[in-house]
Amino acid sequence: MKLVVRGGRVVDPxxxxxxxxxxxxxxxxxxxxxxxxxxxxxxxxxxxxxMVVCPGLIDMHVHLRExxxxxxxxxxxxxxxxxxxxxxxxACMPNTAPVIDNRSVTEHVMKEARVAGFARxxxxxxxxxxxxxxxxxxxxxxxxxxxxxxxxxxxxxxNAELMRRALLYSQHYDIPLIQHAQDLDLSAGGxxxxxxxxxxxxxxxxxxxxxxxxxARDVLLAExxxxxxxxxxxSTARSLDMxxxxxxxxxxxxxxxxxxxxxxxxxxxxxxxxSTNTKMNPPLRSESDREALLxxxxxxxxxxxxxxxxxxxxxxxxxxxxxxxxxxxxxxTNLSLCLDRLVRPGIISLxxxxxxxxxxxxxxxxxxxxxxxxxxxxDLTIFHPNRxxxxxxxxFRSKARNTPFEGWRLRGRPVATILGGTLLNRPKN
Amino acid sequence: MTQEGWTRKDLIxxxxxxxxxxxxxxxxxxxxxxxxxxxxxxxxxxRGKTVMNLFFEPSTRTRSSFEIAEKRLSADSLNFSxxxxxxxxxxxxxxTALNLQAMAPDLIVIRHGHPGVPHMLAERxxxxxxxxxxxxxxxxxxxxxxxxxxxxxxxxLEGLNVSIVGDIEHSRVVRSxxxxxxxxxxxxxxxxxxxxxxxxxxxxGVKAVYTLDxxxxxxxxxxxLRVQLERQSRMxxxxxxEYFNLFGLTRERLKRAKRGVIIMHPGPMNRGVxxxxxxxxxxxxxxxxQVANGVAVRMAVLYLLAGAFQEAA
Ligand SMILES: [Zn+2]
Numbered sequence: 163m164k165l166v167v168r169g170g171r172v173v174d175p176x177x178x179x180x181x182x183x184x185x186x187x188x189x190x191x192x193x194x195x196x197x198x199x200x201x202x203x204x205x206x207x208x209x210x211x212x213m214v215v216c217p218g219l220i221d222m223h224v225h226l227r228e229x230x231x232x233x234x235x236x237x238x239x240x241x242x243x244x245x246x247x248x249x250x251x252x253a254c255m256p257n258t259a260p261v262i263d264n265r266s267v268t269e270h271v272m273k274e275a276r277v278a279g280f281a282r283x284x285x286x287x288x289x290x291x292x293x294x295x296x297x298x299x300x301x302x303x304x305x306x307x308x309x310x311x312x313x314x315x316x317x318x319x320x321n322a323e324l325m326r327r328a329l330l331y332s333q334h335y336d337i338p339l340i341q342h343a344q345d346l347d348l349s350a351g352g353x354x355x356x357x358x359x360x361x362x363x364x365x366x367x368x369x370x371x372x373x374x375x376x377x378a379r380d381v382l383l384a385e386x387x388x389x390x391x392x393x394x395x396x397s398t399a400r401s402l403d404m405x406x407x408x409x410x411x412x413x414x415x416x417x418x419x420x421x422x423x424x425x426x427x428x429x430x431x432x433x434x435x436x437s438t439n440t441k442m443n444p445p446l447r448s449e450s451d452r453e454a455l456l457x458x459x460x461x462x463x464x465x466x467x468x469x470x471x472x473x474x475x476x477x478x479x480x481x482x483x484x485x486x487x488x489x490x491x492x493x494x495t496n497l498s499l500c501l502d503r504l505v506r507p508g509i510i511s512l513x514x515x516x517x518x519x520x521x522x523x524x525x526x527x528x529x530x531x532x533x534x535x536x537x538x539x540x541d542l543t544i545f546h547p548n549r550x551x552x553x554x555x556x557x558f559r560s561k562a563r564n565t566p567f568e569g570w571r572l573r574g575r576p577v578a579t580i581l582g583g584t585l586l587n588r589p590k591n
Numbered sequence: 592m593t594q595e596g597w598t599r600k601d602l603i604x605x606x607x608x609x610x611x612x613x614x615x616x617x618x619x620x621x622x623x624x625x626x627x628x629x630x631x632x633x634x635x636x637x638r639g640k641t642v643m644n645l646f647f648e649p650s651t652r653t654r655s656s657f658e659i660a661e662k663r664l665s666a667d668s669l670n671f672s673x674x675x676x677x678x679x680x681x682x683x684x685x686x687t688a689l690n691l692q693a694m695a696p697d698l699i700v701i702r703h704g705h706p707g708v709p710h711m712l713a714e715r716x717x718x719x720x721x722x723x724x725x726x727x728x729x730x731x732x733x734x735x736x737x738x739x740x741x742x743x744x745x746x747x748l749e750g751l752n753v754s755i756v757g758d759i760e761h762s763r764v765v766r767s768x769x770x771x772x773x774x775x776x777x778x779x780x781x782x783x784x785x786x787x788x789x790x791x792x793x794x795x796g797v798k799a800v801y802t803l804d805x806x807x808x809x810x811x812x813x814x815x816l817r818v819q820l821e822r823q824s825r826m827x828x829x830x831x832x833e834y835f836n837l838f839g840l841t842r843e844r845l846k847r848a849k850r851g852v853i854i855m856h857p858g859p860m861n862r863g864v865x866x867x868x869x870x871x872x873x874x875x876x877x878x879x880x881q882v883a884n885g886v887a888v889r890m891a892v893l894y895l896l897a898g899a900f901q902e903a904a
Contacts, residue, residue: 358790480683482707
């Protein structure tokens with residue numbers, strides 16, 4: 163089984179590659195990347211003229227909702243959405259029912275992913291048993307079953323001593339701890355960012371400091387322990403600054419940001435007329451926070467863009483703003499949004515964007531993907547850098563429709579996804 | 592009387608309204624005031640119209656005011672109240688809305704604890720929706736009746752100094768009043784404990800001060816807000832006694848007020864907490880006029896929206 167992709171602009175930030183190159187995939191793995199690959203007799207040829215070809219994209223923060231909430235999303239529909247959108251790898255969060263806090267649930271998720279066959283699924287295990295924040299989960303057992311990181315996402319690790327222990331213990335397996343950084347007392351009752359717009363709308367606000375005090379505490383503990391610490395969906399200027407300083411200090415501290423925090427502010431809650439698709443956690447922040455995040459992308463402080471894909475059923479979201487569940491989906495809008503709103507205006511380069519979706523998250527999670535290094539898995543994403551597209555939730559492969567980007571007209575879109583040398587799809591309109 | 596110039600199906604908030612729209616409501620209310628002074632306080636204007644009053648929060652004052660306004664306009668009213676956020680246990684707001692719409696009301700008056708609910712309802716059903724208070728967001732008829740009351744004592748709103756004192760954070764009355772007074776050219780000063788002042792409130796075009804004396808000084812109008820004792824879950828102040836010491840309006844403190852100052856309160860009052868009895872019942876108080884004007888303003892709003900509905904139908 164051979165596949166040659168040629169004629170496109172190949173961008174692989176893991177090797178500083180950016181040029182018109184050919185790629186040969188053989189037996190599911192990258193075999194050659196060269197101006198003219200050799201030994202292509204019998205190979206299927208994919209002509210990628212006018213396209214960009216890069217390592218298969220990684221979304222390091224998604225909620226697949228399986229097991230337990232299959233009415234929102236399943237491993238199958240979530241990975242189908244990923245494949246349609248150019249993502250060959252996803253890391254899924256453990257806030258399922260039951261929680262991914264042991265070997266058997268981990269194995270179940272991985273088996274469902276293999277059966278579906280649309281994307282590589284890297285489960286993230288819980289930090290604590292049942293995500294209760296009390297005792298450590300069986301981290302070693304989960305790692306041997308395939309878990310690549312630990313997180314109590316959705317339930318911040320509030321207890322500082324548990325955090326310290328987890329940062330120490332996780333070093334036995336050299337995996338990062340991913341924190342949903344939020345002080346639950348400071349954010350109590352908040353349904354949006356505390357600021358001008360919460361004041362105008364009369365909605366209870368959660369201040370940015372709820373995130374900042376947690377990041378500050380955790381960075382100190384990361385310094386004490388030497389553990390690998392990653393901030394999920396970082397959303398404030400001050401938290402970003404703390405990550406920047408921790409990196410300068412040489413600590414193993416990394417972070418991801420979401421497209422919605424990069425492209426929207428809390429004003430969207432008002433502009434959308436209380437749309438519950440502008441309600442997520444952490445909430446959409448102020449314009450100055452948003453600008454700081456954009457700077458963080460450009461200066462290298464941010465390691466990855468991740469969607470925090472959080473599917474909810476339409477009936478759950480179609481309620482009063484205050485009582486709606488937090489979260490929006492993002493897998494099927496990630497790439498087009500970032501191409502149109504980050505690369506096209508020149509906020510970051512195309513290769514930096516590719517890095518944020520490939521080499522960046524691969525480095526954070528120590529994944530074997532996200533590179534075109536010979537011998538790596540033969541995962542490619544082929545996208546058109548400026549073909550127009552309009553976001554229409556009803557066309558999503560995800561089961562969910564809760565996007566704040568409905569109707570956005572963008573330029574740049576995925577064209578084909580290759581997983582382990584197999585061409586999965588050529589998404590249509 | 593004319594409904595000319597009114598095109599909205601709903602009254603969700605003051606923030607959306609233009610100055611001519613506010614003026615139209617106030618003028619219309621002024622002409623309805625006369626109805627309440629007749630021996631037979633009833634006009635046939637809304638005969639055959641159905642108005643539903645949905646109160647998802649306890650409210651005696653606002654609900655009665657709307658009910659009286661509806662009766663004086665000869666509308667058929669239906670009242671639903673519930674202390675939870677749905678009318679029937681477990682029913683979603685959207686289902687509630689669809690069920691109500693099936694009964695084909697012309698107008699719906701809604702009070703709800705969550706901001707945005709009247710907006711949500713208005714988007715989904717053809718009936719006109721009147722916001723009778725949504726969480727800490729807006730309470731447009733209150734701001735309108737406050738404006739009407741001020742205008743009975745002052746020749747115009749433009750250039751007036753209006754101080755609003757109390758629990759700013761949890762008050763929908765404040766937000767609607769800020770929008771209305773700003774649009775009409777008044778200067779608004781807010782005062783209250785720092786723990787009850789919402790962040791970045793200056794961006795709404797007001798000044799924030801943190802002593803009662805600063806709020807009193809130079810004010811033409813002082814509005815005292817109800818301290819929402821039931822909403823103080825966030826450690827905002829230690830006791831009602833301390834509140835009264837810092838921000839309770841007393842006759843002694845009023846000595847520093849400008850001549851001709853008027854004192855307002857949207858009710859219900861906590862005497863001895865935010866306002867002393869001798870001030871509430873004293874010569875500057877216009878609190879009972881507010882109540883009377885509430886009926887006229889609500890008649891005006893019902894009348895204007897019913898007309899808009901007719902044209903749309
Ligand atoms: Zn999270």
